[in-house]
Structures are given as C-alpha cells and as structure tokens.
Amino acid sequence: MTGPEPDDRDPTDLAMEQASDWFYRLADRPEDADLRRAFQAWLAEDASHGKAWEVMERAWDLAGAAGRDRAAMADIIASPPAAPRRRAGRMVAGLGALALAACLALFVAAPQVRLHLLADHITAAAETETVTLDDGSTVQLAPGSAIRSRFTDTRRDLDLIQGQAFFKVTGNKARPFIVTAGGYSVTVTGTAFDVDLTDRTMAVAVEEGSVRVDGFTSGAETDAHDLTRGDRLKIDRRDGAIDQGRIDVSDVAAWRGGTLIVQGRPFDDVIAVIRRHFSGAVVVAMVGTTNRRVTGVFDLTDPAGALKALAEPFGGVVRRAGPYLITVTGI
Numbered sequence: 067m068t069g070p071e072p073d074d075r076d077p078t079d080l081a082m083e084q085a086s087d088w089f090y091r092l093a094d095r096p097e098d099a100d101l102r103r104a105f106q107a108w109l110a111e112d113a114s115h116g117k118a119w120e121v122m123e124r125a126w127d128l129a130g131a132a133g134r135d136r137a138a139m140a141d142i143i144a145s146p147p148a149a150p151r152r153r154a155g156r157m158v159a160g161l162g163a164l165a166l167a168a169c170l171a172l173f174v175a176a177p178q179v180r181l182h183l184l185a186d187h188i189t190a191a192a193e194t195e196t197v198t199l200d201d202g203s204t205v206q207l208a209p210g211s212a213i214r215s216r217f218t219d220t221r222r223d224l225d226l227i228q229g230q231a232f233f234k235v236t237g238n239k240a241r242p243f244i245v246t247a248g249g250y251s252v253t254v255t256g257t258a259f260d261v262d263l264t265d266r267t268m269a270v271a272v273e274e275g276s277v278r279v280d281g282f283t284s285g286a287e288t289d290a291h292d293l294t295r296g297d298r299l300k301i302d303r304r305d306g307a308i309d310q311g312r313i314d315v316s317d318v319a320a321w322r323g324g325t326l327i328v329q330g331r332p333f334d335d336v337i338a339v340i341r342r343h344f345s346g347a348v349v350v351a352m353v354g355t356t357n358r359r360v361t362g363v364f365d366l367t368d369p370a371g372a373l374k375a376l377a378e379p380f381g382g383v384v385r386r387a388g389p390y391l392i393t394v395t396g397i
Contacts, residue, residue, distance in 0.1 A: 081114040082121065083387055186214050187207060188212045189208070189210060190210070190345070191209050191346075192342075195207045199217070201217065201236050202236040203235045203243065204234045206232040208230035209342040210341070211228060212228050212229060213226055213227065217241075221241055222238075222244065224243070225245075226261050231261055233259055235256050235275075237256025238255065243256075247261050248263050248268040249268075252270055252279050253277065253278045254275065257274055257275025257276060258272075258273040258274040259272045259274075262339070264338045265303070265338065266303060268301045268303060270300075271298040271317075271318045272298070272318070274295055275294075276292065278292050278293075279293065297312060298311055321339075324365065324366045325363060326339055326363070326364040327362075327363050328364070329361050330361055331359065333356065340366065340376070344369035346389065348392045349392070350394040351394070352380070352381075352396045355380055360376060362375065362376070377394050382395065382396060
C-alpha cells in the first residue's frame with residue numbers, strides 16, 4: 067500500500083496557499099464552529115501558518131476592505147464558537163457575506179464601468195487585442211489597456227486611457243495621427259511606435275519613422291521632443307523629468323513577445339506593468355522601494371517569476387496564494 071505522495075512545494079508557499087483557502091472558507095461559513103476550531107488548530111500547528119495568515123490579513127487591508135468587514139473577520143477568528151442560531155443566524159451571516167461580496171464587486175467593478183463608458187476597446191489582464199482603425203492603421207493593445215478614437219476629415223485623434231499599445235499608422239500628411247496619453251501628445255503622419263502609460267510615467271519608443279512628443283499643459287515649443295527610429299523617451303508624470311536615449315528597434319514593444327525590458331525604470335512602475343499580465347490581484351507591501359531604479363529583462367508569461375526576479379534583489383519575498391493572488395512583501 068502506498069500513501070499520498072509528499073508535497074515538495076516550498077513550505078512558505080504551501081502555507082500561503084492554505085491561508086488563502088482558510089480565509090475564503092471562514093468568510094463563507096462564519097458561524098461554523100467546527101470550521102473555526104479546525105482553523106485554530108491549523109494556526110497552532112506551525113509558526114509558518116501564523117506568518118502566512120498575517121500576510122493574508124495585510125493583503126486584505128491593502129486591497130481596501132472596509133474596516134468593519136476586517137473587524138468582522140477578526141471576530142470570527144478570535145471569538146469562541148457559539149451555539150448556532152439556525153434560521154436568524156444563518157440569514158444574518160448570509161446577508162453579511164452577500165453585502166461583503168457586493169462591496170468587493172463594486173470596489174473592483176466601479177473603475178471598469180467608468181472605463182467601459184470612456185473607451186472603444188479594452189483588454190483585460192493577461193489579454194491582448196489587435197484593432198484595425200477606420201483609416202487602416204492598427205493598434206496592438208497590451209494587457210490591461212484601453213483606447214478611444216476620434217477621427218475627423220482633418221485629423222486622427224486617439225486617447226490611450228490606460229496601459230500600453232503599439233501603433234502602426236497609415237501615412238496621411240493631411241490628417242496627422244495624434245495619440246494622447248497622460249497629458250502628453252504623440253503626433254505622427256506614418257510610423258510604428260509604442261506608448262506605455264502608468265500612474266507614474268509615460269514612455270514612447272519608435273520602431274519606424276518619426277514622432278513628436280508634446281507636453282501640452284504649457285504648449286511651449288521648447289517642450290516638444292522629436293524622435294526617430296530607435297529613439298525612446300520616458301517622462302516622469304510627477305515632476306516632468308525626462309529620460310531620453312536609444313533602444314534596439316527589435317526591443318520596441320517587446321511585450322508582444324512576452325518580454326519586459328527596462329533600463330533605470332522605477333520599481334513601482336515595473337510592478338505596474340507586470341501586474342497587467344496577471345489575471346488576479348498583485349498586492350505589494352514593501353517599504354523604501356518607490357524610488358529604486360530597475361534594469362533588467364523579465365518574463366511576462368510568468369508574472370510570479372517576473373515579480374520574484376524584480377523584488378528579491380531588494381529583499382522582497384513573493385508568494386503565490388492560490389491562482390488569483392500574488393503577494394510581494396518585505397518579510
């Protein structure tokens with residue numbers, strides 16, 4: 067007779083996965099006395115379980131859960147099992163779970179509803195799409211991206227509302243093609259280029275042809291930057307700082323091949339890009355990394371691996387808790 071094969075996963079990763087499972091089971095069955103006793107036994111079984119649970123609680127806090135929902139979970143965990151109140155108790159627990167689910171759904175969905183109202187085309191996390199515009203130009207949308215187009219007889223305007231896109235523009239000098247992203251405009255007549263927008267930066271890289279990047283908040287001519295084949299430009303949206311240089315044209319929009327190539331890019335900016343390629347939540351709880359600069363090549367087809375390669379040199383620990391949660395912590 068043979069028993070079950072031993073689980074050869076890292077003990078910490080296993081504990082994180084178990085903590086995630088316990089979290090959702092407790093939220094789903096808050097009055098199950100046997101379940102709560104089993105949870106307490108699991109906590110006492112190994113010190114790693116308590117640490118994993120602390121990380122799960124931190125992830126819950128950082129995800130923006132309401133304070134009373136967080137307190138309710140603490141009560142469920144800490145209080146001794148009570149005698150079940152069959153009908154009323156189950157109804158209250160059910161309504162509480164339903165309300166919590168509704169709050170979380172609203173928290174996640176509200177920005178998406180607004181995005182759907184604004185955008186013509188949207189990609190979800192880990193999803194790409196190629197769009198052919200009315201003039202024959204094409205736009206390849208990276209994961210987690212959204213665009214809106216407004217074409218007239220004299221110009222072609224397109225807003226990159228969020229994310230990243232590679233543009234291949236049909237030439238027409240009489241109708242300039244203008245991409246707006248984060249308060250900046252990229253004007254072309256016919257070319258191929260990539261635009262990447264995060265909360266912190268806006269970046270442009272040119273594969274073919276030429277573009278002009280303007281910061282139209284001031285409209286000053288001196289604010290314009292002309293880029294040609296192999297040029298790249300990154301603007302810090304907080305202070306307007308500019309980083310301009312050269313890039314191998316084969317590396318422009320490398321995300322299309324599942325690769326992220328960065329040079330001197332802020333840590334949190336790289337996190338934001340990797341996050342687009344994971345169809346779940348990435349919760350980061352690290353201190354002192356905001357202004358750290360990163361140079362490297364990351365595999366976007368393996369978001370957890372990419373996050374490990376990014377965070378570990380800065381003392382970060384990356385854990386996968388089930389299929390839809392990755393935590394990056396300093397512990």
